[in-house]
Amino acid sequence: MTDTDFDQIFPLGAPNDAYAQYFTGRSFNAPLTDGSVPVANITFEPGCRNNWHIHHGTDGGGDQILLCTAGSGWYQAEGEDPVSMEPGTSVRVPAGTKHWHGAKQDSWFSHLAFITPGEGVSNEWLEPVTDEAYRQLPKKNGEHA
Incomplete structure (x- = not known):
């Protein structure tokens, strides 16, 4: 599993092998609910991030909701400043927004992650967040790398 005592309220889950090609570093996926609005707890090891991606959908579908439950991370939409995510932080990513976290x-x-249901809901995976761009983000304590 992991070499950490990372404390969180939801299960860590299994290695996220099905989506590993879209991540830099290791992540874990613990599905919590299924049905029309599946919810999963996604856990990232330090330095792990997913590629830039876009969620598509119409009729209210395709928005992604991220709810930070433990640790410290980043969310960034293309062309916008990164948002620091700490436990209790929530982010709504409108459908069609290029972003990473x-x-x-x-x-x-x-973070807990779910997509609002609607018509034509899909996900488009894009390029990785470069190491250079990632290293320019502040560290946990607000210091640059």
Whole structure:
């Protein structure tokens, strides 16, 4: 599993092998609910982040909701400043928004993630967040790498 004592209220889950090609670093996926609005707890090891991606959908569908439950991470939409995510932080990512999210360099990070249901809901995976761009983000304590 992991070499950490990362404390969180939801299960860590299994290695996120099905989506590993879209992540830099290791992540874990713990599905919590299924049905029309599946919810999963996604956990990122320090430095892990997913690729840029876009959620598509119409008729109210395709918005992604991220709710930080443990650790410290980043959310960033293209062309916008990164948002620091700490437990209790929530982010709504409107459908059609190019974005990424992941752990800070020196912290584990977990968030609940779900997509609003609607028509034509899909996900488009894009390029990785470069190491250079990621290293320019502040570290957990507000210091640059």
